[in-house]
Amino acid sequence: MTDINDRSQVDTEPVTPDTSVSKAISARRKLLASLPAAIAAATLPALAFGRAGEMDIQQCSEDTLRRVAAARFPDVTVTDHQGQQHRFFADLIQDRVVMINFMSIEAEADYPVTAQVARLVHSFADKIGKELHVFSISYDSTNDTPERLAEFARQFDAPEGWRFLTADADSVVALGLKLYRAEGRPHRKLDADLIHYGNAASGLWATVGSMYQDLDLSRRRIASVMPREVPPSPQLRQAGPRRLNTHGAIYDNAEPGRV
Amino acid sequence: MTNRRDVLKLGLAAGGMAATAHGKVEFRQSGLVFPQGFTPSIEAAPSPPIVPFKDPLFRMPVATPEPLSTFNPLPDGRRHQRFYDFPPVDYYKENIVQNRWVYHTEGPYAQGSWHWGWQNDAAGLFHAPGPTYKVRYGEPVLVRRLNNLPPVGDPDARVQFALPSITIHLHNGHTASESDGIPTDFFNSGEFWDHHYANFPAGFDNREIMNTLWYHDHRLDFTAPNVYAGLSGFYLLFDDLDSDNENDPNPDAFRLPSGDYDIPMILHDVQFNQDGQVVFDFFDGGLGPRVEPEEDSDTIYIGSSNFTLFGMLGDRITVNRTISPRLTVEARKYRFRLLNGGPSRLYLLSLRLERADGTVVDNHPGLKFYVLTNDGNMLQEPLEMESFPLWVANRVDVVVDFSAFEPGDKVYLVNRLEMRDDGAGESGRLLDEGDLVMRYDVVPQNPDVGDPSRIPDFLRELPDINMDEVRRERLWVFDYDNGQWTVNGRVMDPNRIDALIEQGSAEVWTIRNSGNSWSHPVHTHFEEFQFLEFNGKPIANDSFLRSRKDIIELGPNEEYKFFGRWRDFFGTHVMHCHNVVHEDHEMMIQWKIVPPGMGD
Numbered sequence: 001m002t003d004i005n006d007r008s009q010v011d012t013e014p015v016t017p018d019t020s021v022s023k024a025i026s027a028r029r030k031l032l033a034s035l036p037a038a039i040a041a042a043t044l045p046a047l048a049f050g051r052a053g054e055m056d057i058q059q060c061s062e063d064t065l066r067r068v069a070a071a072r073f074p075d076v077t078v079t080d081h082q083g084q085q086h087r088f089f090a091d092l093i094q095d096r097v098v099m100i101n102f103m104s105i106e107a108e109a110d111y112p113v114t115a116q117v118a119r120l121v122h123s124f125a126d127k128i129g130k131e132l133h134v135f136s137i138s139y140d141s142t143n144d145t146p147e148r149l150a151e152f153a154r155q156f157d158a159p160e161g162w163r164f165l166t167a168d169a170d171s172v173v174a175l176g177l178k179l180y181r182a183e184g185r186p187h188r189k190l191d192a193d194l195i196h197y198g199n200a201a202s203g204l205w206a207t208v209g210s211m212y213q214d215l216d217l218s219r220r221r222i223a224s225v226m227p228r229e230v231p232p233s234p235q236l237r238q239a240g241p242r243r244l245n246t247h248g249a250i251y252d253n254a255e256p257g258r259v
Numbered sequence: 260m261t262n263r264r265d266v267l268k269l270g271l272a273a274g275g276m277a278a279t280a281h282g283k284v285e286f287r288q289s290g291l292v293f294p295q296g297f298t299p300s301i302e303a304a305p306s307p308p309i310v311p312f313k314d315p316l317f318r319m320p321v322a323t324p325e326p327l328s329t330f331n332p333l334p335d336g337r338r339h340q341r342f343y344d345f346p347p348v349d350y351y352k353e354n355i356v357q358n359r360w361v362y363h364t365e366g367p368y369a370q371g372s373w374h375w376g377w378q379n380d381a382a383g384l385f386h387a388p389g390p391t392y393k394v395r396y397g398e399p400v401l402v403r404r405l406n407n408l409p410p411v412g413d414p415d416a417r418v419q420f421a422l423p424s425i426t427i428h429l430h431n432g433h434t435a436s437e438s439d440g441i442p443t444d445f446f447n448s449g450e451f452w453d454h455h456y457a458n459f460p461a462g463f464d465n466r467e468i469m470n471t472l473w474y475h476d477h478r479l480d481f482t483a484p485n486v487y488a489g490l491s492g493f494y495l496l497f498d499d500l501d502s503d504n505e506n507d508p509n510p511d512a513f514r515l516p517s518g519d520y521d522i523p524m525i526l527h528d529v530q531f532n533q534d535g536q537v538v539f540d541f542f543d544g545g546l547g548p549r550v551e552p553e554e555d556s557d558t559i560y561i562g563s564s565n566f567t568l569f570g571m572l573g574d575r576i577t578v579n580r581t582i583s584p585r586l587t588v589e590a591r592k593y594r595f596r597l598l599n600g601g602p603s604r605l606y607l608l609s610l611r612l613e614r615a616d617g618t619v620v621d622n623h624p625g626l627k628f629y630v631l632t633n634d635g636n637m638l639q640e641p642l643e644m645e646s647f648p649l650w651v652a653n654r655v656d657v658v659v660d661f662s663a664f665e666p667g668d669k670v671y672l673v674n675r676l677e678m679r680d681d682g683a684g685e686s687g688r689l690l691d692e693g694d695l696v697m698r699y700d701v702v703p704q705n706p707d708v709g710d711p712s713r714i715p716d717f718l719r720e721l722p723d724i725n726m727d728e729v730r731r732e733r734l735w736v737f738d739y740d741n742g743q744w745t746v747n748g749r750v751m752d753p754n755r756i757d758a759l760i761e762q763g764s765a766e767v768w769t770i771r772n773s774g775n776s777w778s779h780p781v782h783t784h785f786e787e788f789q790f791l792e793f794n795g796k797p798i799a800n801d802s803f804l805r806s807r808k809d810i811i812e813l814g815p816n817e818e819y820k821f822f823g824r825w826r827d828f829f830g831t832h833v834m835h836c837h838n839v840v841h842e843d844h845e846m847m848i849q850w851k852i853v854p855p856g857m858g859d
Contacts, residue, residue, distance in 0.1 A: 194743060194844075202411060203419035203539075206480040207568075207844055209743070214754040217443075221480055224424050227412020230449035235331070236405055239446035241338045241437030241453065 073200075074178055076171035078137070081149035081164040088175065092163070095201040097226050098133045101193070101210065102176060104140035105152050113193050113210045118156040120195070123219045129161020131226055136162070139176065141169045199225040300540045301574035302680075306531040309575070310365045311583040312698040319492065319523065319579060322390035324349035324400070334401050334453050340435040340828050345399035345457035351392070353377055353404045355425065357418060358385040360489070362575070363582040367535030373417035374537065374580075375408060375489035387580050388525050388600075389474065389492025394458060396468060396498040402454045410448040420539035421481065421488035423448045428477035429494055430652060431469070431634070431784060431809040433461045436830025439784055442479040442847070443753050458496065461786050462826045466722040467807070468498050469787065471596045471635035471654040473525070479753065483571055483602045483839035484539050489580070491600045493523040500719070501637065505712040515631070516594040516658060516712040523596040526649070526696065527580065528573035528604045540571050568744065568844040569777075570603030570682020576674065578697045585698040588670075590662045591710035594631070601651040603838045605685060605778065607676035608696070609646035610659070615667035625663025626670070629714050632656040633806035636787055637719035642803060646675065650780040650812045652837040658714050661701050670699040682840065684778030684815065721807065724789055724822045728765035730858065733758060737781065737813060737836065737846065738773040744836065744846035751835075751845035758850035760825045761858035767791065770811045771818040779841065781811040783834035783850075788823035810837065825852050 075089040086092050099121075103114045114136055124132050138144035144152075149164035158164070167175075179196055198205035204225045212218040327333065327350050334350065336342035356378050359371025376387030394400055408423035409416040416423065424447045428440030437444065438454040446452045460467035472494040476485035497503045505517040515521070532538050575582045599606060610627070612620040620626075630642040635654040647655055664670060673693040677686040704710060738745050747757075760766060768788075770781055787807035790798045794817060798804050811819050835847035 199411065202416065204411065204422055204481075204484075205420075206422075208480070209750040209752070209845055211750075213752055217753055224422060224447075225411055228410050228448075229412075230410050230447075233449070236407075236449055236451045238332065239450035239452050240444055243335070243337050244340065244437075 074171065074174035076167055076174055078165040078167040078171065079146050081146050081153045081158075083146045086165075088165075088167075088171075092133065092135060093200045096133050097131060097199045097201075098135060098197070099222060100135045100137065100179065100196040100198075102139050102179075103136050104138050105144050105148060106140060108152075111193070113195075114152070114156060116210045116212065117162075117195060118158070119215055120219060120222065121159065121162050122157070123215055124222075128159050132161070132222070134162040135165055137165045137167075137172065137175055139172050141166060141172055197222045197225060199227075202227075300530055300538075301572055304532070306529075306573070306575050307366050307368065307533055307535060309363050309368070309582050311695065312585040314364055314581050314584050316522075316524070316584040316586040316697065317386070317579040317581045319386060319388050319391045320384065322351055322353075322392045325352050326350075330403065334403070334455075338453065339438060339455040340830070341457060342455055345455070345459065347401040347455065348398045349394070349400045351400060351402045352379075353389065353402060353427075354379055354407055355404060355490070356385070356407045357409055357416070360385065360387055360580060362529070362531075362535075362577060362580060367533065368531070368582070370535060372531070372535055372537045375418055375421065375485075377492075387489035387491075389490070391492065391523055392494040393503065394456070394494070394496060396458055396460065396496060399455070399457045399459075402456065403451055404446070404454065405451045406446050406448050408448050413448075418488045418537075421484040422478060424478060424481070425485055425490060426452070426477050426479075427454065427474050427490065428784070429454065429456060429474050430472060430782070431787065432456055432472055432494070433459065433467075433469075433786060433827065435828040436832055436852075439830075439832055440474070440477050441784070441831060441833055441849075442477050442482070445478050456494075459827075462722075462824065464722055465498075466720050467787065468496070468501075468637075468719065469635050469807075470496055470501050470637060471523070471598070471632060471656055472496060473598055473600070473652075473654065475600065480843050480845075483843050486600065486839060487527070487529070487537070487539060487571065487602055491525060491527070493525070493596065493598070495523065495596070513715045513718065514711065514713040515715075516592045516710075520589075520592070520712065521594040521596070522586070523598070524578050524697075525580075525598045525600040526576060526578055526604075526606065527600045527602075528576050529582075530571075530573035531575060568840060570678075570684075570838055570840050572604055572678060572680075572682045576604075576694055576696050583695065583697060585700055587702055588661050588699045589704045589708075589710075590664060590666060590701055591704050592658050592660045592662070592712045592714070594656060594658055594712075596635075596654060596656045597649055598654045599649045599651050601837065601839050603651065603682040603840055604678055605651065605676055605780070606649040606674045606696075607646055607689070608649055609673050609675060609693070611671045611673050611693075611695075612664065613669040613671065615665070615669075623663070625660065628657035628659060630655060630657050630803065631718060633803060634787070634808045634810055636807035638803075638806050639719065639721060640717055641714055642801070644803070647803065648676070648812060650778075650810060650837075651839070652780055652782055652810050653812075658712075659699075661699065662704070662710065664701045666701055666703045668701040670701065672696040672699070679776070683838070684776065721789065721805075724791070725765070726767075726822075728824070729767050729822070730761060730764040732767040732769070734769045734771065735781075735834070735848065736771045736773050737779045739777060744841045744844055746834075746846055746848050751847035751849075753849070755849065756831065756851045757848035759853050759857065759859040760850055761855045762829060762852050763824075763826055763855060764858070765822060765824045767820060767822055769818060769820045770813055772813045772816060775815050777815060778838070779811075779813040779846070780837040781813050781834065782809055782837040783823070784809075784832040785828075785852075786824055786826065788821040790819055790821050792818075792820040794818055828852060829854070 073089040075087050077085055078088050079085050101117050108114050121128055121134055144166050153164050193210040194207040195210050196207050208218050208221050357375055360374035361371045362368050374387055376385055377389045378385040404427055424445050426440045426445040474492055474494050476490035478485050500513050502512045503517050505514050507514055530538050578584050612623045628644050630644050674696050675689045675693040677688045677690050679686050736747050743750055787809050790804050829852050831849055831851045833847050833849050835842045
């Protein structure tokens with residue numbers, strides 16, 4: 001076994017205790033790669049990995065898979081749009097309520113997911129950076145430099161607490177892999193993507209479609225995982241149903257007349 | 260950037276999608292697609308070992324009404340459609356709280372797993388599943404549900420993965436929208452909601468009488484974790500025929516096994532960490548102060564490597580929230596109401612006999628089910644079946660006649676269906692031996708009771724299908740696009756109504772699975788329907804599917820066509836995939852019943 005405290009190992013080829021097993025997995029993956037579904041599967045890491053060749057992509061993906069399987073959340077190094085480096089989990093996520101999406105500057109024109117995140121960010125106003133932290137992760141590692149992301153952030157008037165992150169392709173794929181189970185054929189007609197939201201301290205995680213219409217409801221969905229205090233009272237409040245023939249938001253029937 | 264070869268390959272994978280100079284943006288933003296390589300936690304981090312068939316089956320208490328004078332504030336009829344047409348004869352309260360629940364009395368399980376459930380007062384029994392309602396047609400009830408769960412962030416909140424903001428759906432009650440428990444009608448910690456159940460058959464047609472219903476959480480985005488955390492239970496409806504009395508002197512009564520011999524059983528598959536605590540597979544439950552990883556590294560649960568949207572599988576199959584239980588049965592007939600409570604696992608159930616001397620028999624003539632219902636609706640005639648499928652939210656009532664066996668025999672309930680590793684559907688294979696779900700230990704009949712029960716030759720007639728009532732047809736395509744579950748190419752939008760249905764009309768709906776490897780137990784609320792066709796062919800008269808239903812067992816590439824009616828109330832309801840992980844991500848549509856002339 002490799003001693004992880006052995007500094008002589010630094011800068012040498014990483015050694016896995018189960019290299020033979022890895023090779024077996026690798027062989028199996030190569031077999032899978034010959035199947036149509038796996039061909040589809042191999043293509044999008046190609047985007048994140050930039051110009052890497054087919055086998056490189058396969059190998060990178062496998063390394064990533066192994067790395068992710070051992071982590072509760074890939075604690076990869078990311079760089080934010082202000083040029084600061086962070087450990088993704090330890091520095092940015094742990095013990096926080098967060099909102100996370102994947103994006104690229106180039107794709108935004110076709111598919112304005114960051115604009116949708118921005119609507120949510122601004123609806124939370126001064127809670128951003130305090131009660132809610134927002135991370136937009138670029139999967140276009142080649143083009144989306146911190147400088148370009150900083151300019152992009154300015155376009156959305158991003159407050160402190162909304163960070164645009166870039167990382168090496170391997171790390172981006174690791175994060176994507178943790179947050180997605182995206183296997184199958186892409187469908188370009190579908191105008192929807194996921195915005196993840198969660199409370200890492202409590203372990204609550206969910207998603208909201210990025211092409212949401214109702215800002216107030218989406219905001220409320222995200223706010224629902226924030227810590228909240230219930231005033232101590234023996235008397236519970238009636239949440240619903242609302243009185244018939246009164247109007248209000250569909251999701252809180254207790255407040256007659258609320259629009 | 261991608262080179263030309265990659266782009267071409269990408270185009271191939273996308274089914275002929277045109278390759279452009281901007282191959283990247285052909286994929287919607289984060290349509291990140293990753294290689295195979297998913298190891299489910301049931302393989303990577305199995306639950307602690309158990310001693311199977313050690314613990315008796317938990318029998319849920321029957322819900323008991325409470326005096327109206329104990330309700331403060333009093334229920335308000337102006338909040339409910341047709342409240343004064345169907346004034347409640349009984350009022351119930353449910354106190355939903357967090358406590359420890361013992362799934363198994365050996366090993367780390369014995370200390371109890373933090374759970375959501377029901378407890379009337381601090382001294383009362385805490386239990387999950389919830390109380391079993393035994394109510395009758397013609398006797399409306401009101402249920403006040405009190406959310407006394409610790410709020411998010413409370414130091415006492417121990418169920419880390421579930422959201423203490425809940426809505427309880429009565430599946431599949433003929434219930435007005437505001438009492439149906441739709442995903443957006445949620446109530447938070449410190450709040451309550453009143454549900455009015457009118458308990459009359461749809462269209463006042465006695466052929467629409469249902470018998471086995473259940474209630475469960477339906478919270479927007481969090482149904483899977485919240486049901487998994489404990490929020491499910493039975494709601495049984497009785498009438499003059501299915502009368503809850505095996506000695507009923509009424510010559511028309513079914514006289515099915517009743518009382519102690521009529522047993523609701525809900526199946527949930529659950530995953531545990533080494534500390535015996537329930538885990539939801541996608542994340543480890545965070546690093547909350549109560550996880551205390553430094554204390555004992557065994558208690559750190561590493562969830563699956565993906566935030567999987569495909570499904571949640573547990574390796575411990577529980578019945579009434581007991582792992583692999585046993586039930587002592589007399590050598591007589593029993594009615595078992597089998598319900599698959601999810602989240603994602605599908606079953607194919609059969610029986611196996613083990614003689615007292617250890618001989619295993621798979622072909623004994625007593626090893627069969629007399630199937631009474633499909634989705635809780637009486638069939639026209641009972642069917643004798645050696646096995647039957649039980650998809651998520653299916654309710655199948657069966658009679659098993661243990662008089663075919665000897666005292667000392669052990670009969671096992673066996674699941675033979677293998678799931679895909681990722682929980683998205685069937686693998687397409689059957690398990691050789693199968694999982695032993697629970698065990699029935701046969702003892703002699705109680706001579707004071709005997710077996711007065713019967714299996715009638717005829718049950719309930721089906722309502723007419725009258726195509727003249729059909730106002731329009733609709734097509735709903737269930738698929739998977741860019742990492743999300745879709746219906747007609749769209750994800751659920753709580754502010755969008757996908758169908759405006761005129762009250763009193765009938766429609767014909769086609770439900771299609773465009774995926775070639777995923778299964779979807781599709782459920783539509785409010786009224787039962789009848790299948791017209793499966794994959795373009797009519798349903799045979801003696802088929803298990805010749806029944807009123809509310810679940811469509813939509814396998815890969817399959818298509819069903821059904822006839823349905825929408826009557827008696829107005830308002831919004833939903834249709835969704837009942838693999839509740841798919842539902843949460845966001846395979847659901849909303850339909851609304853509107854006055855005649857206002858439909859789409």
